[in-house]
Amino acid sequence: MSLEKQIKHNCPHCNTEQNLIIYNSVNVTIEPSLKSKVINGKLNIQQCTNCKKEINIISGFLYHDMENQLMLNFSPDSDADQISKSEMLSELKEKGYIYRIVDSYPALVEKIKLFDLKINDKVVEKVKSELSLMLNSSLNEVVGKTDESEINIFFDKYDKGLFKKKLSFIFFLHPSQIMKIDYNIKKLSKKDRAKIFDLETLRN
Ligand SMILES: [Zn+2]
Incomplete structure (x- = not known):
């Protein structure tokens, strides 16, 4: 209701x-x-x-x-x-x-x-912080110091290609710069790859 x-x-x-x-x-x-x-x-x-x-x-x-x-x-x-x-x-x-x-x-x-999509959000949170760190350091090189709190990354979609399965993210830098980032799920650790489509471990 x-x-x-x-x-x-x-x-x-x-x-x-x-x-x-x-x-x-x-x-x-x-x-x-x-x-x-x-x-x-x-x-x-x-x-x-x-x-x-x-x-x-x-x-x-x-x-x-x-x-x-x-x-x-x-x-x-x-x-x-x-x-x-x-x-x-x-x-x-x-x-x-x-x-x-x-x-x-x-x-x-x-x-x-x-x-x-039955995707484990805990694994995605890890990927997001990894991406955020990476973006932060490359931004520091290009535009000087950026405030990490101004970086926002959100999951957008999952591409289930025949050869390449990837998670797509949208990246916002305050106030509005946007770019898309793909993350090949092969880059996940073995443990995370086993968990990414497993929601049961999140239920207790
Ligand atoms: Zn009115």
């Missing part, structure tokens, strides 16, 4: 007060149509009653995928604690659920993509 709540919010275009419905939790197994809205960042889009323009509210919610036994807590204002300690969550974990807290929208979409 998905849960909604009503909030009062001024339209960012005309400043008229609006009663908006936003989601607290989204069950994409029961309501699959919500999933593409989440992925496209359009979950809470509504039309202003006055100026008729779009209002898009990005606020925290729980993403619940019963089929993949996955619960993602999107928590941009770091209020994830309450849910993390809840009884419901410990019950779900006992049932074998994977639970993750994400603090940004790209990170949420990344997790959804990874688990849909």
Whole structure:
């Protein structure tokens, strides 16, 4: 079941007060149509009653995928604690659920993509820090010192070529420089290669 709540919010275009419905939790197994809205960042889009323009509210919610036994807590204002300690969550974990807290929208979409492809996110996190280190040092050579916190890498897709299986990442450097990086999964350690399509080790 998905849960909604009503909030009062001024339209960012005309400043008229609006009663908006936003989601607290989204069950994409029961309501699959919500999933593409989440992925496209359009979950809470509504039309202003006055100026008729779009209002898009990005606020925290729980993403619940019963089929993949996955619960993602999107928590941009770091209020994830309450849910993390809840009884419901410990019950779900006992049932074998994977639970993750994400603090940004790209990170949420990344997790959804990874688990849909049955890719082990812990292995991908390792690859990301490896890439981040590499990019950081090559950037230092080219443009001088860069702040590591300004580097963001997100998983984009998995290419299952006949000869070359690779993970593709998108790399952001604050504010907006973008490039794509491919990572051949042959470069993974033997241990990680054995784990990358194994989600069962993440369930305990
Ligand atoms: Zn308006």
